Amino acid sequence: MNIIEIKGISKTYDKDTMPVQALNGIDLVFQDGEFASIVGPSGSGKTTLLNIIGGLDDPTEGNVLIDGINITSLSGHSKTAFRLKNIGFVFQSFNLIPVLTVRENIEFIMQLQGASKQGRLSRTDELIEAVGLVDKKNCRPNKLSGGQQQRVAVARALASKPKFILADEPTANLDSKSAENLLDIMEKLNKEENITFIFSTHDARVMKKARRIITIEDGKVIDDVIKDKIMPES
Template identity: 65%
Template sequence: MKTVIRTNNLSKVYKDAAAPVHALKNVSLEFIQGEFTAIVGPSGSGKTTFLNVIGGLDKPTEGSVVIDGVDIATLKESQLFDFRLRHIGFVFQSYNLIPVLTATENVSFIMLLQKQPKKEMERRAKEMLEQVGLSDKLDVRPGKLSGGQQQRVAVARALASKPDFVLADEPTANLDTESAFNLLDIMARLNKEENITLIFSTHDQRVIERASRVITLVDGAVAKDEAFDR
């Protein structure tokens, strides 16, 4: 099995607070291709920081994040932009979509930045929106979509460019039960069909129950790392 991400003694200290905050402490983990991992833990346990650091949005204070053989902590900002573009998909808790673009344009956006051919981009965007059940919303802007539909567009966008892995920061937090189940069904199906590695930070029991691996963070350190056969 191919290792997609490996973190070595990852630490993150925020020094701009009154007292230094140790958001991550010596976190060493490996993520295998096709894994569906839930990062859980109480608020302030370092879940979002962990996702930000392995997503290249934030730099670790110590340690390394190796993705596809590259330590991303050593990359310059412009190199990181390119790296994220080619390797990582993101789904956030809220404000996921570009409000002035239609669903199709949002899904195509990363492929557009990757300079993929227009026809291929349109075909893939349409295919992904069909997969998330939004084939009737291709030309609709985010403002006219429900919260659940917006998250499904975000998932379609994150997966459309075929990244090595998708980081999802509490994607179901603002969704009602039905929408949350819908989204999870879609992500679980795409995880299996496209063999994409999914890493969620979540409090949501519904997500945890579907994950093949659950990592519990407490005070920035790994307290538990459990695998499930699902």
């Protein structure tokens, strides 16, 4: 089942002064349950693509359909509401709220969604267990290692039961052991709970785990490989 359809996406920055073409006519389709990685050199447009898929940025041309809904045509307010319900984000530098504990950081998203207290508590416990942080649930982010913080970020991204998770360089700030550990957790969630993950990365460890690797260069998809199978170029 197609969960994301990207049709003819182009993005040009500083259109009027010094135009920079970040993306140039990208067509991609992601299916439910994928564990995909967008790779490419710095400045190739990985993050821009991820931002457009996540509705954080608007394309200059083209459309992004998520479950058939064209998010590029949504208003700012509707896009925010859409993100809250449908998309989970994991950032390179964790971006946890420093004044909240692990538990509160995860619960916060559900509070934004207006979930019931009972529902929030059970979901939070479930997620804390899934990312292996039961003994740290009442700690603030400054008491956690980078790997632990990123695991909280993954749990937070999952809290709203999103359709997919976008992870922008999730392992960039982690040591090998923490990165491996994080990837194992995400892979497990993907396999056992069929959660779709889309990474932007140039970390070989992520590429090794990913079952689909999309290579971008100069704003164009130059390669799209599904392990054991090569996808025809879009």
